[in-house]
Amino acid sequence: DQQVKQNSPSLSVQEGRISILNCDYTNSMFDYFLWYKKYPAEGPTFLISISSIKDKNEDGRFTVFLNKSAKHLSLHIVPSQPGDSAVYFCAAGSSNTGKLIFGQGTTLQVKP
């Protein structure tokens, strides 16, 4: 039972354009959501998060949108840069336990 899903395994965008990565979840008990960037053979690096009581959080080039009714969140990166090329994981968690459930990841390639 995949509670957190990233249905697009890969995404390719041109440098300077917007990258939109999507994530769906099924468990209504999750109360916060995070996005991580990861390179092979390394641990995840935290990018941005959002609480379930909000619908948008912005940090520099990164914006996360949450649609609770649709159980959907997305990460917008604008403008995209070649250095953004990596695997992006969304994760959902419960603030009282700290446990995170990760999606399958989306490989983003930003072409110069």
Next chain:
Amino acid sequence: GAVVSQHPSWVICKSGTSVKIECRSLDFQATTMFWYRQFPKQSLMLMATSNEGSKATYEQGVEKDKFLINHASLTLSTLTVTSAHPEDSSFYICSAWPLAAASYNEQFFGPGTRLTVL
């Protein structure tokens, strides 16, 4: 600050042997650490929650007798893969949740350990 280290970074062992992986929070204390496993081109799967001074809690489908977790201090958790087999070959990642974490954001991941069982 907020650095989590893992040791070793990679290990190769023979089938049937046991391997210990250490996860250390270098500049903070963590009552809770988590262990994840990632197979190639797959997601990070939560294996267990490691609580300082108490028994670890394991996710469904994870064999607690095979993956022994010890969290003996506020800065160290260890994962021992007992009687390792080739199917245990994976990338193991830990994360640490600081004792004084102000929010859920403050969970830090280690660099991971690549285990290859021959």
